[in-house]
Amino acid sequence: MPKRIRVKYCGGCNPRYDRTAVTTKLRAAFPEAVVAETSGDAPDHFVVVVCGCSVACAVHGELNGRAGKAIMTSEKEYELIAAAVRASLERGRER
Numbered sequence: 001m002p003k004r005i006r007v008k009y010c011g012g013c014n015p016r017y018d019r020t021a022v023t024t025k026l027r028a029a030f031p032e033a034v035v036a037e038t039s040g041d042a043p044d045h046f047v048v049v050v051c052g053c054s055v056a057c058a059v060h061g062e063l064n065g066r067a068g069k070a071i072m073t074s075e076k077e078y079e080l081i082a083a084a085v086r087a088s089l090e091r092g093r094e095r
Contacts, residue, residue, distance in 0.1 A: 003045035003092055005035045005085060008060050015052030017075040022050050029082055033089060046088045048072060048081055067092060 007023050026048065027035045033045070046065040051058050051073045063069065067088035070081050 001042060003033045003089060004040055004042055005030065005033050006039065006044040006047045006063060006065065007035060007037050008047060008049045008058060008063055009037070010049075010051040010053075010056070010058035012052055014055070017052065019050045019052055022048070022072065022075070022078060022081075025078060026082070026085065030085060030089065033085075045092065046070075046085055048085070 005026060007026070009019055012019070023035060023037070034040070044063070044065045046067050047060070047063045047069040049058050049060045049063070049069065049071040051071060054073045056071055056073050060069070068084065070084045072078070072081050
């Protein structure tokens with residue numbers, strides 16, 4: 001069963017970049033995973049909280065991936081987020 005990468009968006013009141021483009025990039029970068037904005041029956045492997053600005057006001061306390069969670073506030077952080085997702089998937093393969 002593929003690992004689920006859960007994406008949670010902020011409310012979008014002050015976005016400084018195209019937040020949905022992050023999801024598109026994650027899907028392209030990790031075709032072996034399910035990148036989804038909604039929960040499924042299986043637990044989330046990793047959670048990416050995509051905030052449109054540095055306030056990072058998205059409510060995400062209830063969301064926890066088994067391999068972690070990352071909060072993104074700028075498109076400049078995409079490579080760091082992708083590296084965290086990649087590392088979590090690689091650790092999952094080693095088990």
